[in-house]
Amino acid sequence: MTPKPSPSGEFELIERYFAPLSRGFPGAYGLLDDAAVISPAPKNELVVKTDVIVGGIDFLPDDPADLVARKGLRVNLSDLAAKGAVPRAYLLDLILPNTVQEEWIAGFAAGLSQDQAEYGVHLIGGDMSSTSGPITIAVTAFGEAPIGRIIRRGGAQAGDTVFVTGTIGDAALGLSVLRAALPALDAASAAYLVDRYHLPRPRVALGPQLIGIATAGLDVSDGLVADLRHICSVSGLSAVTEARWVPLSPAACTAIAGDPQRLAIALTGGDDYEILFTAPPGAEARVAELSRSSGVPITPIGRMVVSSEADQSGVVVLDDLGQALGFASEGWTHFSDSP
C-alpha cells in the first residue's frame, strides 16, 4: 500500500531470478503459490533453522552480491550440519533498499544457484520487501535427520573429549585484513584469510556422520570460546582446553606470529562455521577414521569436566606455560580485547 517494489516488478524479478532456483523441488510449486510443502522421509524429522545477515554488520556493503547470497545460505547450512542434518531446502526473505539495482539481484541469484548445485538444496519460497535500511537477508533452512537423533548442545558428559573441525580464526583475521589491521601480512596469507571471511565452508557432508559419535555439538559462529561455553552451559559442565591445541591455518599462524595478541581474535572472533563437538573418551579412533575418510581435519582440543562451585559452565583455556587465560563474557583479560 505504501512504497513497496511495484507488484509487477517484484513478480517479474521472482520469475526471472528466483523461480528457476525452485526447479527440481515439486513442493515449491515453481514459487507460483503462497506456500510450499515439505515432508521428511519416513523415520526422519525436519530440522529447521533461521539466520539473518544484515549489511554493515554481517557483511560489508561492497561485498559482491553472489558472496553475500552464498554466505546467507551457508551460515544456515552450517547449523544444520552441526546438528547432523542433511540439508534439503530453504526459504529466502530478501529485504532491499530501493537503491539496489537488478544487476545486484542477478548476482545474488547466481550465487544461490552455484551453492544449490554444491549442496543439493532448493529454494522453495520467500518474500521480497523494500526497506529504508541496509540490505537484510533472512534464510530459513530445512534439513532432515533420523527422529530424535539430532546432535544437541546439552548432551556432553564429563570426561568427553572436545573436537573441532578444520581451522579456527581465519574469518576473524580475514575481517582484520579487510579493515587494514594486518598491513604487514603477505598477500597470499591475506587473500586466504579474506576468502575464509567471505565464504564459510559448512561441513555439510561430515555433519550427519557425527550422529552416533558426538554427544553434543554446534557450529562455531560466535567464536570458539563462546560456543564452547554454550555447550558447557546447556550440558551443565565446564571445559578445559589449551590454546596451542587449537588448529590454525598456516595463514593464521603467520598473522599471529606477527603479533601474538592476534590469537585472541582467532579464539573469540567467530564466523568460523566449523563444527565443535564432544565425544566419549573411547571415540578417538572413530573420529580419526572419520577424519581420514571425509578428508576433514578433526582435532581434539580439550576435555569436558565437572564444574566447580566457583566456575559454573566455564571454559578454561591454558597458555603454553599451563596458566589459565582469564576469560570474561566481554572478552579476554589476558589478551587484547580488540578484534
Add this chain to the structure above:
Amino acid sequence: MTPKPSPSGEFELIERYFAPLSRGFPGAYGLLDDAAVISPAPKNELVVKTDVIVGGIDFLPDDPADLVARKGLRVNLSDLAAKGAVPRAYLLDLILPNTVQEEWIAGFAAGLSQDQAEYGVHLIGGDMSSTSGPITIAVTAFGEAPIGRIIRRGGAQAGDTVFVTGTIGDAALGLSVLRAALPALDAASAAYLVDRYHLPRPRVALGPQLIGIATAGLDVSDGLVADLRHICSVSGLSAVTEARWVPLSPAACTAIAGDPQRLAIALTGGDDYEILFTAPPGAEARVAELSRSSGVPITPIGRMVVSSEADQSGVVVLDDLGQALGFASEGWTHFSDSP
C-alpha cells in the same frame, strides 16, 4: 564482531521473553539449541510460508509493539489458512535498531503470547539482529495439511464461482483514516476500520474446512482485484465480478457513501486477510452450510470464465450499470488511483 547486541544481552532477552513462548513444543528445545525439529502427523505434510513486515511500510512507526507482533504472525497464519493448513509453529527473525527499548520487546512478546493462545501455535526458533534501518520482522510459519491436498492458486475451472470471506476494504480504509484522509467519518466507523488495519483476522478455523470444496484459493493481501488476478493467471482463466457483490462492512459503506471513489481503495487496497476461493457450480449449498456452521460470512462475488485472446488472465469488474471498470496493473482507470 561488529555492533551486534552484546551476546549476553541477546541471550538474556531470548531467555526472558521468547523461551517461554516455546513451552509445550518439545522440538523447540526451549530455544536452547541451534535448530528445532518438526514433523507432520502421518498422512500430512508440512506447509511453510514466510512473510516480512517492515516498519514504515507494513506498519507505522508508532504502532503498539503487541499489535506489530500479532500482525507479523497473523499475515503468515492467513496464508496457511487460505491453503487449508492447520497452523502449528513459527520461527521469528527480529531485526531491531539499537534505539528499541526492552519495554518494546516485552510488549512484542506479550502480543505473540496472546496470539499463540488464540491460534494454538508455538515459537520454535529464530534470530535476533541489529540494524541501522527500521524494525523488520520476518516470520516463517509451519502448518500441516493432508498430503497433496493444499488449496492451490492454479486449480480454478471455467464456470467455478468466486467466493470471499468476511468483508473487503476495511484495512485499506483504516489506513486512510490513520493518514487523516477520512476526516468526516464518524468516530465509531473510523475506530472499526483502524482496528481492522492493525489486526488481521486470519480465517484459521475455516481454511482447513475448504479442502475438498475449493478448487483454488489464497488470502487477500495485495488487494481483491490483484489477488483474483493471481488465481486467474495461474489457472489460465479470467474472472467476472460486480462491484456491488463485494461484501463491505457497515463502516466501509459509510466511508464509501462519503465519496464513491473510495470503493477503489476497498477493492484494490489490500491487507484484508480474508480468503478468496473458487468452487464448482454445485458447491453453493456446501459453502452456505460451511458459512453457517463456522459463523464466517462467505459471499459469492463472481465467476471464472475462459479468457478471450485479447484479455488473458483478466479480472473484469462491472459497475452498477453493467459497465466494465477498466483495470490496469497499476490501478483502476475508472476510479481515482489514490489509496
